[in-house]
Amino acid sequence: MNRVLTFIFFAAVVFFLLLPVIVVVGVSFNEKQSLSFPPVGFSWEWYLEIFTDSEWRSALINSLVLATFSAAVAVSVALPLSWFLSRRYAPWANVFRLLGVAPFILPPVITALGFLTFWATTGAYGEPWTAILSHGIFFVTLPLVTITLGFSSIESSLVEAASTMGASERTIFRTIVLPLILPYLISGFAFTFVLSLNEYIVAYMTVGFTMETLPIKIFNALRYGYTPTMASVSVLFVVVAAVVFGLIAKFGNLPRLLGNMSGEDK
Structure with missing residues (x-):
């Protein structure tokens, strides 16, 4: 009996969490230009509009470019910082870890206002590369955490053996450390x-008036009414996130990536 009640409870929780997604998916297939649910008719038109309409397609490309380069910036900052913290045990080194975590701890609006003020002061406000750097700094905590977990999972005996054999730190990093932390980098x-x-707030505060990403495009489009295209973009976001995290769960050690250091790698 307890098992049945537990199953019903968790099923209800899952349904409650998925209900907004179910509604958005239903709205995205409306045949008419309305946000009615249940959907009236069935049409793929609103999904095709993301790729056929020049404004939505441009916003999609901007979002992909921004996400790709900002992720590269975040990893580029987190990798040497994590490597330094894993090799140096000075108490003051924790200051660097705190600086890496700080942007993600602060409220996004405060961080976004800080970026806005900084780029406006330097005269670079509105340039696309400012959004890339801002996102890279804002999200640096994520690769900092995963890469730090990767360094902590390396057996110290491997590094010591290579060092004893005369390998330089650069050789050790390239031949031993990097292959072992590659899943954490990815x-x-x-x-x-x-x-x-x-992400919307930081991007809007840095390039919102000069470059539209998909989140910014959605909010700008709200001024002219509601269309199922907005729901289609939301579903696209959910699908991309599900695919990315699904691939990580399938090909990586997800418990280890989330911080469970007790289990063995499989």
Whole structure:
């Protein structure tokens, strides 16, 4: 009896969490230009509009470019920082870890206002590369955490053996460390990519008036009414996130990536 009640409870929780997604998916297939649910008719037109309409297609390309390059920036910052923290045990080194985590701890609006003020002061406000750097700094915590977990999972005896054999730190990093932390690098990149793809506030504060990403396009389009295209874009975000995280779960050690260091790698 207890098992049945537990199953019913968790099924109800899952249904409650999935209900907004179910509604958005239904709305995205409306045949008419309305946000009615249940959907009236069935049409793929609103999904095709993301790729055929020049404005939506441009916003999609901008979002993909922003997410890709900002994820690369975040990993590029997190990798040497994690490597330094794993090799140096000075107490003051934790200051660097705190600086890496700080942007993600602060409220997004505060961080976005900070970026806006900084880029406006330097005269670079509105340039696309400012959004890339801002997102890279804002999301650096994610690859910092995953890559740090990767370094902590490396057996110290492997590094010591290579060092004893005369290998330099650069050789040790290239031949031993990098192959072992590669799954953590990829997962950090993927996490940052997905969140950057969906982020609105920082992007709007830095390039909102000069470059439209998909989230910015959705909010701008709300001024002219509601269309199922907005729901289609939302479903696209969910699908991309599900595919990325699904691939990480399938080909990576997801419990280890989430911080469970007790289990063995499989």
